[in-house]
Amino acid sequence: MSDETVKYLLPENRIPKSWYNIVADLPQMPEPVLHPGTKQPVGPADLEPLFPMAIIEQEVATERDIEIPEPVRDVYKQWRPAPLYRARRLEKALGTTAKIFYKYEGVSPSGSHKPNTSVAQAFYNKEAGIKKLTTETGAGQWGCSLAFAASLFGLEVDVYMVKVSYGQKPYRRALMETYGARCVASPSTETNAGRKILEEDPENRGSLGIAISEAVELAAQRDDTKYALGSVLNHVLLHQTVIGIEAMEQMEMADADADVVIGCAGGGSNFGGIAFPYIGRNLREGKNTRIVAVEPAACPTLTRGTFAYDFGDTAQLTPLTKMHTLGASFMPPGFHAGGLRYHGMSPLVSHCKELGLMDAVSYNQVECFSAAVQFAQAEGIVPAPESSHAVKAAIAEALDAKEKGEERTILFCLSGHGHFDMQAYTDFFEGKLEDKTYDEALLQEALSKLPNVG
Amino acid sequence: MSDETVKYLLPENRIPKSWYNIVADLPQMPEPVLHPGTKQPVGPADLEPLFPMAIIEQEVATERDIEIPEPVRDVYKQWRPAPLYRARRLEKALGTTAKIFYKYEGVSPSGSHKPNTSVAQAFYNKEAGIKKLTTETGAGQWGCSLAFAASLFGLEVDVYMVKVSYGQKPYRRALMETYGARCVASPSTETNAGRKILEEDPENRGSLGIAISEAVELAAQRDDTKYALGSVLNHVLLHQTVIGIEAMEQMEMADADADVVIGCAGGGSNFGGIAFPYIGRNLREGKNTRIVAVEPAACPTLTRGTFAYDFGDTAQLTPLTKMHTLGASFMPPGFHAGGLRYHGMSPLVSHCKELGLMDAVSYNQVECFSAAVQFAQAEGIVPAPESSHAVKAAIAEALDAKEKGEERTILFCLSGHGHFDMQAYTDFFEGKLEDKTYDEALLQEALSKLPNVG
Numbered sequence: 001m002s003d004e005t006v007k008y009l010l011p012e013n014r015i016p017k018s019w020y021n022i023v024a025d026l027p028q029m030p031e032p033v034l035h036p037g038t039k040q041p042v043g044p045a046d047l048e049p050l051f052p053m054a055i056i057e058q059e060v061a062t063e064r065d066i067e068i069p070e071p072v073r074d075v076y077k078q079w080r081p082a083p084l085y086r087a088r089r090l091e092k093a094l095g096t097t098a099k100i101f102y103k104y105e106g107v108s109p110s111g112s113h114k115p116n117t118s119v120a121q122a123f124y125n126k127e128a129g130i131k132k133l134t135t136e137t138g139a140g141q142w143g144c145s146l147a148f149a150a151s152l153f154g155l156e157v158d159v160y161m162v163k164v165s166y167g168q169k170p171y172r173r174a175l176m177e178t179y180g181a182r183c184v185a186s187p188s189t190e191t192n193a194g195r196k197i198l199e200e201d202p203e204n205r206g207s208l209g210i211a212i213s214e215a216v217e218l219a220a221q222r223d224d225t226k227y228a229l230g231s232v233l234n235h236v237l238l239h240q241t242v243i244g245i246e247a248m249e250q251m252e253m254a255d256a257d258a259d260v261v262i263g264c265a266g267g268g269s270n271f272g273g274i275a276f277p278y279i280g281r282n283l284r285e286g287k288n289t290r291i292v293a294v295e296p297a298a299c300p301t302l303t304r305g306t307f308a309y310d311f312g313d314t315a316q317l318t319p320l321t322k323m324h325t326l327g328a329s330f331m332p333p334g335f336h337a338g339g340l341r342y343h344g345m346s347p348l349v350s351h352c353k354e355l356g357l358m359d360a361v362s363y364n365q366v367e368c369f370s371a372a373v374q375f376a377q378a379e380g381i382v383p384a385p386e387s388s389h390a391v392k393a394a395i396a397e398a399l400d401a402k403e404k405g406e407e408r409t410i411l412f413c414l415s416g417h418g419h420f421d422m423q424a425y426t427d428f429f430e431g432k433l434e435d436k437t438y439d440e441a442l443l444q445e446a447l448s449k450l451p452n453v454g
Numbered sequence: 455m456s457d458e459t460v461k462y463l464l465p466e467n468r469i470p471k472s473w474y475n476i477v478a479d480l481p482q483m484p485e486p487v488l489h490p491g492t493k494q495p496v497g498p499a500d501l502e503p504l505f506p507m508a509i510i511e512q513e514v515a516t517e518r519d520i521e522i523p524e525p526v527r528d529v530y531k532q533w534r535p536a537p538l539y540r541a542r543r544l545e546k547a548l549g550t551t552a553k554i555f556y557k558y559e560g561v562s563p564s565g566s567h568k569p570n571t572s573v574a575q576a577f578y579n580k581e582a583g584i585k586k587l588t589t590e591t592g593a594g595q596w597g598c599s600l601a602f603a604a605s606l607f608g609l610e611v612d613v614y615m616v617k618v619s620y621g622q623k624p625y626r627r628a629l630m631e632t633y634g635a636r637c638v639a640s641p642s643t644e645t646n647a648g649r650k651i652l653e654e655d656p657e658n659r660g661s662l663g664i665a666i667s668e669a670v671e672l673a674a675q676r677d678d679t680k681y682a683l684g685s686v687l688n689h690v691l692l693h694q695t696v697i698g699i700e701a702m703e704q705m706e707m708a709d710a711d712a713d714v715v716i717g718c719a720g721g722g723s724n725f726g727g728i729a730f731p732y733i734g735r736n737l738r739e740g741k742n743t744r745i746v747a748v749e750p751a752a753c754p755t756l757t758r759g760t761f762a763y764d765f766g767d768t769a770q771l772t773p774l775t776k777m778h779t780l781g782a783s784f785m786p787p788g789f790h791a792g793g794l795r796y797h798g799m800s801p802l803v804s805h806c807k808e809l810g811l812m813d814a815v816s817y818n819q820v821e822c823f824s825a826a827v828q829f830a831q832a833e834g835i836v837p838a839p840e841s842s843h844a845v846k847a848a849i850a851e852a853l854d855a856k857e858k859g860e861e862r863t864i865l866f867c868l869s870g871h872g873h874f875d876m877q878a879y880t881d882f883f884e885g886k887l888e889d890k891t892y893d894e895a896l897l898q899e900a901l902s903k904l905p906n907v908g
Contacts, residue, residue: 005531009466077459078539078834085532089606107561109834111873151831152543171876178830178879376632377605380532380563419565419873422625425632 004088008250010081015073020241022276022348023234024064025283030351031322034309039453042319049220050227052128055121058235064280066238068120075119075152079107080242084250090378091398098401098408099256100394103247103274104381105415110175112384112416113270114145114230117239121228122149131224132156136186136211139165139338140172141384141416142230147181160186160214163206165338171420186211193217193315208342209328213315220317231267232312232323232346240273243413248277251411258289258411260397264389265293265302265360266339268346270415276348279357291358292397293349294389296368298436299332301325301345302353302360304443309453312344320451323350326438327446333436335365336424337385343446361393364435368392369428372418384416385424458542462704464535469527474695476730476802477688478518479737484805485776487513488763493907496773503674504681506582509575512689518734520692522574529573529606533561534696538704544832545852552855552862553710554848557701557728558835559869564629566838566870567724568599568684571693575682576603585678586610590640590665593619593792594626595838595870596684601635614640614668617660619792625874640665647671647769662796663782667769674771685721686766686777686800694727697867702731705865712743712865714851718843719747719756719814720793722800724869730802733811745812746851747803748843750822752890753786755779755799756807756814758897763907766798774905777804780892781900787890789819790878791839797900815847818889822846823882826872838870839878 023029032041047056058066068076087100105113125133133155137143143159150157159181166173166185173183186206187194193213197204204210212229219227229236244261251257261278263271275291282289293302305324312318314328324345326332332341352358365385372388374395375381383391394412401408418425427433477483486495501510512520522530541554559567579587587609591597597613604611613635620627620639630637640660641648647667651658658664666683673681683690698715705711715732717725729745736743749756759778766772768782778799780786786795806812819839826842828849829835837845848866855862872879881887 005528007466007531009463012461012463074459077461109836148834152834170880171873174876174880174883175836175873177883178827178836178876179834180831373632377634380602380606380633382563382629382632419625419629420876422628422632422874426624426628429628429631 006086006088008084008253010246010249012077014249015076015080016068016242016245018065018067019238020245020277020280021061021064021066021238022280023062025280027283028355030347034320034453036311036316036319039320050216052124052130052226054124054127055235058238059233069123072120072123078109081246082107084247086254087379090375093374093378094395094398094402096398096402097406098398098410100398101251101254101256101409101411102414103243103411105243105270105413106381106417110141110144110148111419112141112145113240113243113273114142115149116242116273117230117236117269118145118149120239122153122155125226126153126155130155130226132158133226133228134158134160134215134219135228135230136160136208136215138162138208138341140169140176141339143181143183144172144175146228146230147176147179150181151179157181158218159183160188160211162186162208162211164334186214188214190214191217193317207314207331209314212313213317216313216317231269232344234348236269237272237276237346237348240269241276243270243273244275244277247274247411256409259409260290260292262292262294262390262393262397262410262412264340264386264415265295265345265349266386267342267344268349270413272346272349274413275358279352282357292393293358293360294393295360295362296335296337296340296389297362297364298335298438299326299341300362301343303362305345306447306450307350307354308450310344310450320453321347323347324353326443327449329449330443330446333438335436336421337365337389339386340389363389363392366433366435369424369433371395381414382418383414384418385421387415390414460540460542462538462707464700464703466531468703469530469534470522470696470699472519472521473692474699474731474734475515475518475520475692476734477516479734481737482809484801488774488907490765490770490773493774504670506578506584506680508578508581509689512692513687523577526574526577530696532563535700536561538701540708541833544829547828547832548849548852548856550852550856551860552852552864554852555705555708555710555865556868557697557865559697559724559867560835560871564595564598564602565873566595566599567694567697567727568596569603570696570727571684571690571723572599572603574693576607576609579680580607580609584609584680586612587680587682588612588669588673589682589684590614590662590669592616592662592795594623594630595793597635597637598626598629598633600682600684601630601633604635605633611635612672613637614642614665616640616662616665618788640668642668644668645671647771661768661785663768666767667771670767670771685723686798688802690723691726691730691800691802694723695730697724697727698729698731701728701865710863713863714744714746716746716748716844716847716851716864716866718794718840718869719749719799719803720840721796721798722803724867726800726803728867729812733806736811746847747812747814748847749814749816750789750791750794750843751816751818752789752892753780753795754816755797757816759799760901760904761804761808762904764798764904774907775801777801778807780897781903783903784897784900787892789890790875791819791843793840794843817843817846820887820889823878823887825849835868836872837868838872839875841869844868
């Protein structure tokens with residue numbers, strides 16, 4: 001009849017007590033963050049207009065284990081520890097010799113891994129006496145997750161949502177508003193950055209880079225307001241390591257160990273979350289677990305970008321970080337995995353890639369949706385378009401193992417469910433979904449505009 | 455800082471081994487089901503065109519505990535035992551002296567309690583050699599849940615979806631199709647029932663009663679095809695009792711006992727699921743736990759309907775059951791809790807109401823959405839519009855306890871999340887949501903057409 005459901009669930013007291021900081025184990029420190037004006041390394045004071053000191057300290061921390069405050073663990077309890085499943089039905093459908101495990105982060109109230117960091121950020125800001133957070137969001141997963149966390153800690157939130165998504169994803173917007181956040185289409189007339197862009201191009205449909213500029217500009221102006229980012233930065237990836245820490249313990253429960261660990265990568269947060277504890281174990285214990293980041297072929301930061309200093313935003317308000325980038329002025333084509341549509345990549349993930357500690361692959365969206373449908377019919381969970389990239393890579397690994405007659409243990413992060421993304425599935429079924437190609441000339445132009453540093 | 459998250463999670467081996475059959479404890483048997491033609495009590499053979507024998511046996515079973523087959527418990531493992539939460543943050547927001555607990559069924563892959571029965575129904579049909587299931591769906595929760603279960607057991611599914619919802623809820627339809635089901639707008643030209651209605655009224659926008667007629671008609675025609683219903687019938691409510699059985703054990707973990715148990719009621723399935731184990735305990739142990747069904751004021755089956763024999767569908771193809779009904783030809787006004795928009799009520803729930811074993815209240819949709827937003831901002835979970843009725847009633851109980859200075863322990867079933875229903879929240883925020891009133895003349899006309907039995 002049905003094949004066995006195999007779920008590994010940790011008890012509540014196994015929610016990690018510390019986040020894992022990969023910097024402590026790296027053979028070489030990442031390059032420093034530079035001030036956008038002076039191009040000299042930033043100090044904590046430079047970041048204070050944007051973040052509370054506790055978060056700045058985490059951004060530059062070098063100790064391996066960083067304690068998770070009790071009030072944060074307490075909120076985590078609502079959905080953590082998140083389940084780890086063995087995909088027995090999918091294995092059977094593929095006829096593979098491989099074992100496939102997935103860590104499911106869609107059990108959070110906003111349906112993705114993002115609350116792992118939004119709860120921590122809301123907590124530290126509340127502790128610092130902050131009243132309001134500003135942020136940007138693309139497809140809306142991050143905006144919803146910050147709005148959720150802020151509602152629990154009694155903080156106001158203004159979300160600058162990429163205008164094209166604001167129109168296309170009214171339901172994510174409604175979720176933010178349900179949590180009490182204010183959602184503004186970006187570019188807006190509320191900021192200098194937004195007004196400047198609208199003057200030049202009243203029809204501008206926005207980008208993550210523009211929305212970041214707006215959110216950063218407003219946070220910097222007020223003492224009671226700070227900025228929150230949902231990916232890319234060190235402290236964000238730090239908070240996400242609960243994914244990998246739990247998964248490693250659950251794999252032990254399953255009496256298995258991963259040969260390959262897979263995560264989709266946009267800014268790098270769920271990828272870093274599942275991968276960093278495994279990269280750290282490789283480094284400390286001389287293990288050889290393969291680590292694979294999966295990105296969209298239409299926005300291939302790790303596989304086609306340059307490793308260089310760049311801005312995180314369009315208006316060049318953010319500090320400069322050394323990362324894989326397609327150039328801050330690069331505009332990726334529209335595709336459904338909005339959470340992977342960013343020109344840059346986490347500096348820590350980029351650094352690991354440069355050090356040869358991980359691989360990266362890219363896939364087109366049609367093959368990813370096809371994999372997601374196969375997964376849903378076997379496992380019952382509908383992946384978010386972002387997560388479908390990890391699903392595709394896991395299936396490719398399983399089929400490769402089958403072809404080679406190898407046993408192989410595959411672990412991937414299913415970072416969120418697709419209940420808010422069913423239009424994408426509708427397009428897929430109606431044959432309207434097309435693979436998108438970035439504009440090579442645009443990429444070269446964006447890369448030629450990278451800031452000249454050092 | 456944040457108030458404590460209190461979650462009670464049972465280990466996997468505490469998934470119930472049996473469903474609870476309330477018939478065993480009732481002081482009086484419910485009235486028999488009648489054949490639509492002869493108006494004589496039906497026997498198993500009369501139901502065979504629609505259901506496999508294992509389900510027919512459950513429909514008429516009188517023993518208290520009915521074993522859950524291992525393959526069904528195995529699929530339940532994917533999300534069960536479902537969590538029970540204490541709503542500490544909501545209690546604080548209300549300033550109430552009451553304790554509020556909620557059993558959360560939105561953790562299933564389709565986001566509601568419906569898979570508790572769809573998995574069982576898919577299993578029994580597969581065991582009986584059935585190839586295809588037909589069913590109806592309104593807002594789509596049931597259709598998605600049956601499609602999910604059928605995909606795991608390798609059954610085909612044809613879902614007749616109320617035409618107005620088919621247009622308004624394309625994302626639920628996309629979810630059904632992702633699970634491999636075929637979704638047809640009802641009334642359709644695929645059935646005699648559908649064609650007849652379209653001939654009389656080509657613009658007919660459908661109803662649950664019509665969609666049931668279509669699904670039943672097709673199932674009855676083919677030996678390899680059976681019909682599956684998502685609510686109302688005894689076996690469906692039986693399967694849902696895992697909700698209440700688990701909740702009762704979790705309340706013991708919390709060292710608490712419910713003074714009042716609340717569920718929203720459309721056809722009665724999540725309500726019966728949480729309430730029947732408590733009604734049974736009242737009967738067996740002489741306890742006095744209050745049981746409250748909550749229905750929409752615009753479709754007030756229990757509070758304004760007649761207790762009489764009626765058809766479950768419009769074309770009068772179903773057997774006659776004695777239940778609270780607004781009349782099979784009654785057309786409720788459009789409101790957002792599509793899952794509560796049905797003219798009838800579970801015969802078992804109706805019987806309990808007639809025996810004085812439970813109460814019923816009704817609320818309008820605007821006050822329910824207002825309660826749902828307050829709940830989401832305190833507890834982080836966005837309720838489905840149907841579930842918002844239970845939330846509203848729980849808040850009303852908590853405020854009543856506060857006014858009276860009473861300690862009171864409230865348990866309610868949060869039957870699903872609202873991630874597919876954000877248009878309703880958008881309408882609420884934009885002030886477009888209005889309370890709907892049913893047409894009293896229409897109700898009287900529908901009641902006057904009740905079949906003349908005995």
